[in-house]
Amino acid sequence: xxxxxxxxxxxxxxxxxxxxxxxxxxxxxxxxxxxxxxxxxxxxxxxxxxxxxxxxxxxxxxxxxxxxxxxxxxxxxxxxxxxxxxxxxxxxxxxxxxxxxxxxxxxxxxxxxxxxxxxxxxxxxxxxxxxxxxxxxxxxxxxxxxxxxxxxxxxxxxxxxxxxxxxxxxxxxxxxxxxxxxxxxxxxxxxxxxxxxxxxxxxxxxxxxxxxxxxxxxxxxxxxxxxxxxxxxxxxxxxxxxxxxxxxxxxxxxxxxxxxxxxxxxxxxxxxxxxxxxxxxxxxxxxxxxxxxxxxxxxxxxxxxxxxxxxxxxxxxxxxxxxxxxxxxxxxxxxxxxxxxxxxxxxxxxxxxxxxxxxxxxxxxxxxxxxxxxxxxxxxxxxxxxxxxxxxx
Amino acid sequence: xxxxxxxxxxxxxxxxxxxxxxxxxxxxxxxxxxxxxxxxxxxxxxxxxxxxxxxxxxxxxxxxxxxxxxxxxxxxxxxxxxxxxxxxxxxxxxxxxxxxxxxxxxxxxxxxxxxxxxxxxxxxxxxxxxxxxxxxxxxxxxxxxxxxxxxxxxxxxxxxxxxxxxxxxxxxxxxxxxxxxxxxxxxxxxxxxxxxxxxxxxxxxxxxxxxxxxxxxxxxxxxxxxxxxxxxxxxxxxxxxxxxxxxxxxxxxxxxxxxxxxxxxxxxxxxxxxxxxxxxxxxxxxxxxxxxxxxxxxxxxxxxxxxxxxxxxxxxxxx
Numbered sequence: 140x141x142x143x144x145x146x147x148x149x150x151x152x153x154x155x156x157x158x159x160x161x162x163x164x165x166x167x168x169x170x171x172x173x174x175x176x177x178x179x180x181x182x183x184x185x186x187x188x189x190x191x192x193x194x195x196x197x198x199x200x201x202x203x204x205x206x207x208x209x210x211x212x213x214x215x216x217x218x219x220x221x222x223x224x225x226x227x228x229x230x231x232x233x234x235x236x237x238x239x240x241x242x243x244x245x246x247x248x249x250x251x252x253x254x255x256x257x258x259x260x261x262x263x264x265x266x267x268x269x270x271x272x273x274x275x276x277x278x279x280x281x282x283x284x285x286x287x288x289x290x291x292x293x294x295x296x297x298x299x300x301x302x303x304x305x306x307x308x309x310x311x312x313x314x315x316x317x318x319x320x321x322x323x324x325x326x327x328x329x330x331x332x333x334x335x336x337x338x339x340x341x342x343x344x345x346x347x348x349x350x351x352x353x354x355x356x357x358x359x360x361x362x363x364x365x366x367x368x369x370x371x372x373x374x375x376x377x378x379x380x381x382x383x384x385x386x387x388x389x390x391x392x393x394x395x396x397x398x399x400x401x402x403x404x405x406x407x408x409x410x411x412x413x414x415x416x417x418x419x420x421x422x423x424x425x426x427x428x429x430x431x432x433x434x435x436x437x438x439x440x441x442x443x444x445x446x447x448x449x450x451x452x453x454x455x456x457x458x459x460x461x462x463x464x465x466x467x468x469x470x471x472x473x474x475x476x477x478x479x480x481x482x483x484x485x486x487x488x489x490x491x492x493x494x495x496x497x498x499x500x501x502x503x504x505x506x507x508x509x510x511x512x513x514x515x516x517x518x519x520x521x522x523x524x525x526x527x528x529x530x531x532x
Numbered sequence: 533x534x535x536x537x538x539x540x541x542x543x544x545x546x547x548x549x550x551x552x553x554x555x556x557x558x559x560x561x562x563x564x565x566x567x568x569x570x571x572x573x574x575x576x577x578x579x580x581x582x583x584x585x586x587x588x589x590x591x592x593x594x595x596x597x598x599x600x601x602x603x604x605x606x607x608x609x610x611x612x613x614x615x616x617x618x619x620x621x622x623x624x625x626x627x628x629x630x631x632x633x634x635x636x637x638x639x640x641x642x643x644x645x646x647x648x649x650x651x652x653x654x655x656x657x658x659x660x661x662x663x664x665x666x667x668x669x670x671x672x673x674x675x676x677x678x679x680x681x682x683x684x685x686x687x688x689x690x691x692x693x694x695x696x697x698x699x700x701x702x703x704x705x706x707x708x709x710x711x712x713x714x715x716x717x718x719x720x721x722x723x724x725x726x727x728x729x730x731x732x733x734x735x736x737x738x739x740x741x742x743x744x745x746x747x748x749x750x751x752x753x754x755x756x757x758x759x760x761x762x763x764x765x766x767x768x769x770x771x772x773x774x775x776x777x778x779x780x781x782x783x784x785x786x787x788x789x790x791x792x793x794x795x796x797x798x799x800x801x802x803x804x805x806x807x808x809x810x811x812x813x814x815x816x817x818x819x820x821x822x823x824x825x826x827x828x829x830x831x832x833x834x835x836x837x838x839x840x841x842x843x844x845x846x847x848x849x850x851x
Binding site: 149204416471479517 | 647730
């Protein structure tokens with residue numbers, strides 16, 4: 140009996156020591172852009188490590204698991220400065236890292252993806268929500284953990300229709316990405332049976348985001364801008380450029396709620412999310428980073444966790460093996476959203492529930508009840524397989 | 533109506549010895565509901581600390597231990613006076629726990645810091661911590677008391693811990709978000725439920741390998757809604773009951789063939805369960821509908837629903 144016991148324990152110890160002495164190192168690169176964008180609300184101003192902080196936590200989580208499997212994860216960060224070539228920066232990162240989590244604008248991301256294709260590096264798009272990256276410009280070496288504009292717009296649209304706020308006043312900013320978001324919102328209205336009663340454009344005439352006495356001006360400007368609208372239930376704002384939407388709540392001519400880029404906002408994650416075991420994750424994040432977790436943090440966390448999930452399932456750090464597993468039919472990852480997340484195999488977009496948040500609370504989570512789908516209800520959000528223009532290469 | 537009254541009267545007369553006391557933790561109400569299994573009514577509601585979840589009787593039946601996660605402790609309820617009398621020094625955010633057969637040592641999963649805390653129940657003192665995977669939750673101990681099992685929800689493993697050395701001796705990868713672990717009474721198999729994976733993994737405790745899986749398929753219900761959590765097995769090791777969360781059902785599984793033989797519709801978001809000691813009844817906690825379903829084990833039928841506090845989570849029945 141004693142010998143029987145000693146045998147396996149001795150073996151396990153020996154095995155554990157072997158693992159500890161020689162763990163497999165799995166390098167993850169994080170490629171972002173230097174500097175932060177300016178927001179209308181001071182509390183929404185992103186931290187300098189927005190996104191990276193999520194990747195860091197996932198590296199810690201992966202390493203806790205990795206110590207049982209003889210796997211060690213490392214994180215290397217690079218921020219592209221103005222004028223710097225993203226391809227060069229990405230190639231340098233790819234020297235030591237088989238996986239790169241990217242928070243880049245669409246064009247830069249595509250350049251990087253094409254440059255790294257032959258090298259076999261797997262890219263995770265954690266930042267760009269552009270539809271085209273999953274449609275006409277999709278790439279076989281890019282996995283998307285960021286949701287798309289259409290997924291966000293559909294998540295909001297389903298809720299507004301469920302709430303029976305089906306007459307929308309759509310206000311669109313004058314920048315290109317505002318117009319793309321407006322396209323997605325129009326598509327959502329058509330899909331779910333809402334009606335856009337009128338559209339208005341809010342021109343960006345330039346000027347400072349914040350001024351000491353700006354609020355007086357805004358209080359006069361916003362009611363005037365929204366007056367004489369046809370009867371509507373909700374004002375839906377498309378303002379990714381942070382020019383006006385945050386000024387709308389409580390200032391519309393008619394007493395109406397605001398949604399879209401302000402008011403009720405669709406996001407992949409929020410600091411207030413505490414369902415489905417998320418509190419533990421929020422606590423871990425706070426402890427590590429001394430701030431609250433944003434959607435970009437979550438998108439980066441999910442990317443790095445996907446890598447960890449695949450390395451533990453395959454018991455391998457081999458990029459090709461891990462990539463094949465992630466793209467394969469058995470891949471699933473848990474991310475505190477009440478359901479398993481899987482990849483759309485036709486364009487490598489991560490299926491995910493979308494939270495609808497008001498800055499203090501999670502108001503609802505889409506897909507909403509009753510929006511059915513033959514494969515996955517998550518596919519009621521965004522472009523579905525039959526509509527897809529993506530041909531993975 | 534009269535007949536129903538007569539019938540329950542008959543049951544009472546035939547089985548007077550079968551009255552048990554069940555304690556249910558209500559995660560949102562910060563209370564514990566006390567249920568009399570004779571009248572199937574709530575006889576008392578006890579105020580406890582914040583976010584009560586894991587709940588279990590001490591082996592001697594004198595106390596009920598309830599993990600109050602947001603207060604970072606485990607409270608002791610005196611079963612006689614039905615009031616909180618003491619606390620145990622757990623780590624931060626205790627969720628589930630298990631005790632050895634003698635009732636001397638308690639092992640607690642602390643979700644917030646990736647540890648299992650070991651507590652001496654007689655001295656009510658902390659003996660030490662064991663480092664495990666990310667978000668430890670499920671806890672059970674092998675029938676011979678030699679192996680402690682902990683499941684970690686984000687690491688997706690069942691950790692096998694030697695109770696004498698308090699060292700991890702093996703780690704078995706299971707499907708995503710393992711919530712609960714249960715040994716067969718003959719110790720030949722360990723069952724681990726995976727909430728997000730939607731399966732129950734069957735592990736050979738000697739070889740430390742997954743040797744089979746129980747899968748669930750409910751017509752008309754999407755796969756994502758099937759989220760297995762609590763597991764209960766009859767003492768003869770013939771039948772297992774698996775709570776399927778938002779699928780609102782308990783699966784009845786034939787342990788030998790590992791196949792589901794029946795789905796029992798219970799309340800909404802069913803998570804945990806407990807048998808009465810005579811194994812006549814199985815009580816399940818239904819979080820979203822704020823009630824307890826009573827299952828007649830032999831007939832495999834839901835016979836009763838009892839309203840409790842908000843978000844009922846765990847349940848324990850006096851030995």
